[in-house]
Amino acid sequence: MQAPTLGTDAIDANAAAPLRAGSRSKLGEVWRLFVASRYGLVGLILLILVIIPAIFAAQLAPNADPFEIGAKPFLRPGEAGHPLGTDHLGRDVLSMVLYGARLSLMVGLVAAGIAAVIGVAVGSVSGYFGGWLDVILSRITDMFLIIPTFFLIIIVVATLGNGILYVMVVIGLTSWPGNARLMRAQVLTIRERTFVQGLNALGEGRFRILTRHVIPNSIQPVIANSTLLIAAGVLTEAALSFLGLGDANKASWGRMIYEGRTSILTAWWPSVFPGIAMIITVMAFYLIGDGLSYVLTPKTRRAGE
């Protein structure tokens, strides 16, 4: 909802420059800086706290089937072998939170992946070839930036169907414009670099230069932005599920909150725990995104230390 704008602006403000080449080990350098940024490290730790339980959901969950209906509704956390209690249908809250993590991560990753592919394609073609192609693509990008996306997503999902695939694709299709803008700005500067000019002079094909050299050298801001888009995707899926528009066949944090909402005054746990899980997940990706953009912007790095 409100999230995607922030990420793009925060990074846009200091459009990233490529890392210094020729350092002993580029990856090692990135890692050192990422850890030094503190934000990135904290984010990574939080993310591991979410990913490990998500992977081992089947082993960790008290109920193998998160939808398994129990005999006793609204057991308090800790009662009768349910560490986080049970909901109004007697389902185990911990199991649902664990399986919900899988869904949230999947939606976030797939949606951000789609947005990255479209954003990189549109932005790099627009920046590299310029001319009328640039004018048209930039206009389209601007249009998609202005359209109220969340409402559009609601309409699409409500009318065309709310299978999980639809949800992921629609979120991806509406969140690429930020990537396209970052990519275009980056390609505009890389295109003028000596090594690209050199390749031109050598007679290398333009499309080949674009895919082999320009894109790999200008993709860093999109990577940083993608972590923010993952977070935004997680929030959007939760919001859709909260409105009853998510996939009803999957355990989802948003849906848990939606179902727990009516009884929140008597039993808080079915809706509070998925909320906390969501905050940790979203925060992890925001922190990692900030850590990455810190690594990728030498200017702020020097002054910040």
Place this chain on the structure above:
Amino acid sequence: MGSYIGRQLLTIIPTVLLSIVVNFALLHAAPGDPARIYAGMDTATEEQIAAMRHDLGLDQPLPVQFVNYVKEIAKGNLGNSLAFRQPVRDLILDRMPATLLLTMTSAVIAFGGGTLLGAVAARKQNAATDLGLSFLSYTFFSIPAFWLGLILILVFASGLGWFPTSGMRNVRADYTGWRDWLDVAHHMVLPALTLILVQMPIFYRITRSSVAQQQREDYVTTFRATGIPEPRIFRRYALRNAILPTVTVFGLNLGYVVTGAALVEIIFAWPGIGRLALDAVFRRDYPLLLGIYLMLAVAVSLAILLTDVVYAMLDPRIRLR
């Protein structure tokens, strides 16, 4: 300045048109026949459904329906709601004040508070205040608004009983005048607080990073060298330059907050556009849905246009570019 606004309008008009086309196509591609729904799902005969379809204009070819729709919009007529049997325009205008009151109040307070805290944090980076504020900002930025709303109800409405759980007015008491205003304000505290808390980090972050960036600019170094006192440099120069990006974000955010507020309106049963929009979605009320979407697209575009103009007024470099 006139030509500047003109150029901006050139982007906005096609955008609004595009969003109408997209929505129109989408709604008509959707499964579910509104004529059947409104004639009565099970009891209606084929003749009744056909009559209903004719009444609603749904028997016309799609392009004709579209042209008719755009013509009516130009006249200021958004059509009639299928579900409410009222003009869409009246329905929207009826709900508009509640949404505007809630979103504007929260946006302005969040803007002021977030900017102020961001500036405070940036003055002494990595001090305890900065770290504490940044932690809070990350936390609230990661909280989904609808969940925060529920928690606030749980704690402050049902737990402590300080505020009502939902609604905009106390329906049992028929207040008038200032007593009515007070009642509305009392009902608005929790929904507004929810929106303020989730929006503040946006302004906090952008202000913090842009103030920090300004303080490293060459002109600040020059001022320092000439002996201008630090607080004066900060207030008169660095802060003023740093506010510019915040203004842009305020405008962009204004557009999104209307949609974002929809979920919060639902939680608190606040009688605004958000609720209306969801009703329209679930009841397949095409004209109402299109009307609300159109209104949103126009509102977002205008907010962005207004921001650009304010920005150009504040920063002559943009205008002259």
